[in-house]
Amino acid sequence: MKRSIALGIAGFVLAGAAVGYAQFPKTPPTPPLPTAQAARLTAWDFRLTAIDGAPMPLSQYRGKVVLLVNTASFCGFKKQFAGLQQLQDTYAKRGFVLIGVPSGSFKDQEYGSNKEIADHCNTTGIRFPMAEKAPVVGPGALPIYRWAAAKVGGDNTPRWNFHKYLIGRDGRRVTPFGTMTDPSDPKLHEAIEAALKQRA
Template sequence: MTETPRSIRDFSALSIDGQERSLADFAGQVLLIVNTASECGFTKQYAGLQQLQDEYSDRGFSVLGFPCDQFGHQEPGSDEEIAEFCSTNFSVDFPMFSKIEVNGPGAHPLYQWLKASKPGIAGGRIAWNFTKFLIDRDGHVVDRFGPPTAPARIARRIDTLITDQ
């Protein structure tokens, strides 16, 4: 019998450069996990996500980006093309992972756990690109933000988690 995941540390994912990465590597950090897409109306949020990374990374924070092509085929590129797009257009230097599914039978186990931890208004589904999950230093989901929530609007909550822990 498989143990039920208790924190983000119980998962691993393929990085955008093809390396298996344990999310335990981020133990003790506050994280913002986001399903991303390069051709979405919310794609400009990459700039805000990078701004959060720049502002808080030296205090134990990181954004983790998970490209997904399940919403309107808005992430059609390969992992290499996605990495190039993010670097060239938004100077993204936060960790990006290989393209995954976030809904349905092929949903990555991390996203199955995130959705169960904080169901949101779409219930047990991700409604669209740029849904954001805030993770505390203990690896637990503490908040979920819908796609329209600009990254800057999450800054105060991140600051509180970094300061309180």
């Protein structure tokens, strides 16, 4: 009986995720930066704002490998938070940084204020850098997300929370990983390892 209930709950969660993906096409598309402009720029040319309101120029991470992840505190995939922190703990000393971008772009599954998000991170042990809450898709998407959309091309923009962009040491190489790629996925670890071995 308990097993049946557990399977039913798991099926409901997966079905909810599937519905979210199916509904994403209704979200306004993210206009990429013009190709020529995107080619001239690197990730280090962009600025975010930290969750505490401080400037967060990405130039401070020049020469590092960056994993950019749009997060959401109430998403069914929030279990990935722990795995993301593990990635930061594992690779930080080798020149890796994980940046979370809280967003309500998908079903508004994030707290309303940056303070609430910061408090939630503090109580759940999240220590990797967090930007302020911002849209990651649609016309109002952060410029770096519009840049990434132009760099990777195709249908590789975020379709749900916990989408991942791996940015190389040169600030130009961008590799997308979808929501379903768990932080423990060997393919993600292999890509991080490869990026860490490359020169800036």
